[in-house]
Amino acid sequence: MPDLSVTIGGMTMANPVMLASGIIGYGLDYPDQGVLSRMGAVVLKSTTLQPRVGNEPGARVVETPAGMLNSIGLENPGVQELISKKLPEARRLGTNLVASLAGESEEEFEALVKMLEPEPGIAAIELNISCPNVKAGGMAFGLDPQVAGGLVRRVRQHTRRTLIPKLTPNAADLPAVARACEEAGADAIALINTFSGMAIDVRSRRPKLGANFGGLSGPAIKPAALLRVYQVAQAVQVPVVGMGGIWDAEDALEFIIAGASAVEVGTAVFVDPRRPLDIVHGISAFLADEKIASVRELVGTVRLNEAGEKCFP
Amino acid sequence: MRPAHERTLVIHKERVGNNHVRLLLDSRSVAPWARPGQFVHVLCPSESQLQWMAKQKGRVLLAGEMLAQTAPLPLLRRPLSVYRLCGQQYMARRLREQVAPVEAPAYPRQCNGLELLFRVVGPGTQALADRNPGETVDLLGPLGNGFTIGPSTEQALLVAGGIGVAPLLALAQELRLRGRQVTALVGALDSKSIPMGVDPQVDRSFSDLGLEFMLREFDQIGVRSVLVSEQEHGMLVTEYLGRFLEENRGTRYELFACGPKGMLAEVTRLAGRRPCQVLLEERMACGVGACRGCVVKVRNGRKAHFRSVCKEGPVFRAQDVIWDELD
Numbered sequence: 001m002p003d004l005s006v007t008i009g010g011m012t013m014a015n016p017v018m019l020a021s022g023i024i025g026y027g028l029d030y031p032d033q034g035v036l037s038r039m040g041a042v043v044l045k046s047t048t049l050q051p052r053v054g055n056e057p058g059a060r061v062v063e064t065p066a067g068m069l070n071s072i073g074l075e076n077p078g079v080q081e082l083i084s085k086k087l088p089e090a091r092r093l094g095t096n097l098v099a100s101l102a103g104e105s106e107e108e109f110e111a112l113v114k115m116l117e118p119e120p121g122i123a124a125i126e127l128n129i130s131c132p133n134v135k136a137g138g139m140a141f142g143l144d145p146q147v148a149g150g151l152v153r154r155v156r157q158h159t160r161r162t163l164i165p166k167l168t169p170n171a172a173d174l175p176a177v178a179r180a181c182e183e184a185g186a187d188a189i190a191l192i193n194t195f196s197g198m199a200i201d202v203r204s205r206r207p208k209l210g211a212n213f214g215g216l217s218g219p220a221i222k223p224a225a226l227l228r229v230y231q232v233a234q235a236v237q238v239p240v241v242g243m244g245g246i247w248d249a250e251d252a253l254e255f256i257i258a259g260a261s262a263v264e265v266g267t268a269v270f271v272d273p274r275r276p277l278d279i280v281h282g283i284s285a286f287l288a289d290e291k292i293a294s295v296r297e298l299v300g301t302v303r304l305n306e307a308g309e310k311c312f313p
Numbered sequence: 314m315r316p317a318h319e320r321t322l323v324i325h326k327e328r329v330g331n332n333h334v335r336l337l338l339d340s341r342s343v344a345p346w347a348r349p350g351q352f353v354h355v356l357c358p359s360e361s362q363l364q365w366m367a368k369q370k371g372r373v374l375l376a377g378e379m380l381a382q383t384a385p386l387p388l389l390r391r392p393l394s395v396y397r398l399c400g401q402q403y404m405a406r407r408l409r410e411q412v413a414p415v416e417a418p419a420y421p422r423q424c425n426g427l428e429l430l431f432r433v434v435g436p437g438t439q440a441l442a443d444r445n446p447g448e449t450v451d452l453l454g455p456l457g458n459g460f461t462i463g464p465s466t467e468q469a470l471l472v473a474g475g476i477g478v479a480p481l482l483a484l485a486q487e488l489r490l491r492g493r494q495v496t497a498l499v500g501a502l503d504s505k506s507i508p509m510g511v512d513p514q515v516d517r518s519f520s521d522l523g524l525e526f527m528l529r530e531f532d533q534i535g536v537r538s539v540l541v542s543e544q545e546h547g548m549l550v551t552e553y554l555g556r557f558l559e560e561n562r563g564t565r566y567e568l569f570a571c572g573p574k575g576m577l578a579e580v581t582r583l584a585g586r587r588p589c590q591v592l593l594e595e596r597m598a599c600g601v602g603a604c605r606g607c608v609v610k611v612r613n614g615r616k617a618h619f620r621s622v623c624k625e626g627p628v629f630r631a632q633d634v635i636w637d638e639l640d
Contacts, residue, residue: 025603029624031318031453045603053619054605061598061606063389068598075605075619218388270389270598271356271363272451273318 002287003294004280006040006261008239009162009187011096011123013040013262015280016295017252020243020266021046021100021126021166022072026086027093032273039276040262041096044086046128048101049108051078055133058210062199067218067245068267069197071133071211074102079115087119096123098164104137106154113158125161127152130168130193132215139193142168142177149180156185164241166190169221169228175235182236189232190241190264192225218267221245226258233259233300248275249282256283259300316456316601317342320449324424326442329526333476334442335396336450337428343454344427347395349483350459350592350628353427354390354600356451357437359444387437390453392597392623394480394571399426427452430479456600457627460484460569460590462491467567467588471497471536472554472580474572478527480592484569485536497531497538498557500550500572551579558583570631578636589631595622610635 004015021043024030036042054060054075062069077086082099090097099122103109109127116122129141129148141151142165152165165181167174169192178189194215199208207213225244233240242260245267246252252263265276272278283295292298325337338344343353356363433442444450462484469488471481478499488495531538541550550572558566568589570580577591595607602624611620612633620626 023599023604025605029315029599029601029603031316031601033315054608057595057608057610057619059596060608061389061596061604063387063596066388068389070598070604070606072605075608267388267598270600270604273453 002284002292003296004284004287005294006239006296008164008241008262009124010160011041011098011162013096014038015040016256016260016262016283017276017280018043018098018241018262018264019269019276020264021098021128023266023269026082026090028086028089030273032277033093035274035277037094038280039095041098041123042090042093043098043100043126043264044082044090045076046074046100046102046131047076047079047082047112048074049079049103049111051081052076055211059208060210060214062208062214064197064199064216064218065220067216067220068270069199069209069214069216070194071209071214073133073211074131074138079112083115083119087121091121097121098124098126100126100128100166102128102131102134102137104134106151108137109151109155110158113155117159117161122161124187125159125163126190127155127163127165128193130166130170130191132168132170132194132196132213133211139168139170139196142166142193143171145173145176145180148177149184152181152184152186162187164188164190166193167232168193169224169244170196174228175231178232178236182238186238188239188241188261189236190243191232192221192228192244195221195224217245219245219247222247222251226254229255229260230258230302246279249279249286252279252283253286253298256295256298257300257302259302261296261299314346316453317346318451318453319343320451321427323444323446323448323450324426326444326446328442329430332433333430334433334438335428335430336441336444337424337426338450338452339424340427340452341425343452344398344425347398347427347455348459349395349398349462349487350480350590351455351457352392352394352480352600352623352627353429353452353454354456354597354623355393355429355441356390357387357441359440359448360451362440387435387440389598390600391437391441392456392594392600392627393429393431394592394627395427395455395483396430396479397426397428397483397486399428430476430482432476453600457623458625460487460592460628462487465493465567465588467565468494468496470554470557470566470568471495472500472550472568472570472572472576473497473527474500474550474570474576477570477572477576477592480571481569482527482530485531486534489534489536495531495536497527497536498550498554499527499538499540500553500576501540501542549576551576551583554580555583568631574636577631577634581631581634581636584631590628591631591634592628593622593626593634595627597623599623 055073131138197216222245242255
């Protein structure tokens with residue numbers, strides 16, 4: 001059996017497959033519970049300081065070719081309820097829990113981290129500085145290297161936990177944002193969150209999403225996500241958690257070969273809740289087939305085509 | 314109870330009416346627990362189609378390739394209401410609850426029958442409609458809260474708009490088992506009836522929804538039903554409902570309705586203070602209450618709350634729903 005275990009900062013995982021934030025809430029409603037305990041980690045729904053009702057109804061999700069747009073608007077019951085109700089139940093999932101935090105200001109991020117610090121059973125913190133669907137905070141923290149670095153530096157002082165900022169592909173210079181986060185003390189970099197997107201009903205001339213714009217996910221974004229993960233992996237020394245449209249084990253392997261130490265699966269889970277486990281098995285089978293002892297050996301092993309160097313400087 | 318994830322077997326498929334399909338599935342894990350008003354989250358493409366899509370993934374970003382291909386298959390599951398429950402375990406449960414079973418005679422009793430009725434409106438429902446007996450359909454369910462059927466003595470008045478009739482047959486079945494008198498008004502032509510995910514252009518092409526067969530279905534279980542079509546009656550089902558309630562002012566009714574939102578809002582208005590439950594549709598991703606993608610605005614006292622259609626619905630007290638803010 002190949003060794004699937006990986007370490008991201010201080011978090012050791014049995015395998016490199018994680019469930020992405022916002023897909024399964026806190027895991028409690030997941031139809032195939034057996035899958036969750038066998039994940040490397042589960043990232044919980046992003047939590048804000050105060051409860052948030054999210055964006056107005058009207059469609060919050062719309063299917064698009066090989067993908068979907070969402071504009072939920074960070075609906076969540078707030079950090080108090082996370083601590084009092086959700087975490088105690090989520091701890092029973094029997095896997096690494098990653099808390100995802102979203103704030104409208106540096107102060108809010110700081111307060112969130114402080115409040116969670118004494119709570120047991122959280123293996124890592126993902127900083128959601130990439131949500132495209134909120135007015136304040138969200139993606140705004142992830143667009144600019146200085147802003148992102150400043151936030152990570154500030155939060156870093158209050159936690160010993162593994163700190164993983166999750167970046168947005170909508171940033172103009174994603175590697176620069178990643179480098180700034182690394183310099184500020186991030187233990188790893190997660191990417192990508194959704195691409196900003198839009199769909200229009202041609203009859204009514206109205207956007208199909210109630211909020212007009214949203215975030216694109218699903219297989220449609222995979223090649224674009226893969227490139228960004230490659231670029232960031234080239235730019236930083238810390239581990240990279242790659243995601244964006246992962247559908248099967250081959251996709252996950254592509255991200256790993258591009259430089260990701262671990263991957264997150266999101267939209268595919270809506271289609272088939274057992275898919276993340278299939279991906280774990282698929283990675284294991286691939287390693288056995290290729291006679292590779294550990295998945296860690298595969299990270300960042302992409303070999304660029306020599307001819308390509310002449311095309312792209 | 315946590316929803317089950319099951320690969321069910323297609324027992325029977327039948328095209329009915331105008332572009333509607335009835336699909337009877339043998340479902341060991343979902344059917345025995347399903348209640349009227351609940352739904353199943355259906356993976357529409359077959360496994361080989363999904364595999365094909367996986368191979369095509371990402372290529373849609375290249376415009377030239379996308380044009381050269383047929384449209385990519387739908388990714389997300391489709392929520393479909395339970396249309397009919399039948400079969401062994403269902404009957405056993407009925408007997409435990411001491412109500413007599415009503416069976417559609419044509420179906421095998423050995424299976425745990427879960428029947429779906431849906432309209433083919435796009436590539437998702439088309440892929441599902443192409444499935445044949447002996448093939449499998451992947452389901453999550455049963456999901457959501459079904460209709461609340463209390464010990465009330467009021468006559469039940471079912472109001473359907475188009476394919477909104479689907480969940481009302483299972484409901485009628487249950488109401489009849491409990492000895493309730495049931496009347497069903499089925500609206501078969503309503504220019505506003507654009508269910509979720511439907512291209513309006515496709516929808517307009519349905520001049521006749523062809524739901525006449527529903528009258529037979531209702532007839533078989535002792536439900537009086539009226540097909541209200543614009544062609545026949547020159548009115549919408551809601552107009553008919555208004556007159557019906559006026560003419561039967563002496564009778565106490567409990568209303569149950571499913572259909573497009575505009576219709577449901579009108580049913581709610583006409584229901585006044587009568588008890589009225591509505592089954593809502595919304596675009597969904599997870600179907601289990603986790604992603605919060607399918608919320609509607611619902612009154613709770615003086616406050617308005619967002620409630621997920623998939624987990625906290627899909628059935629709501631009509632008077633609680635804030636209709637004017639729904640599109």
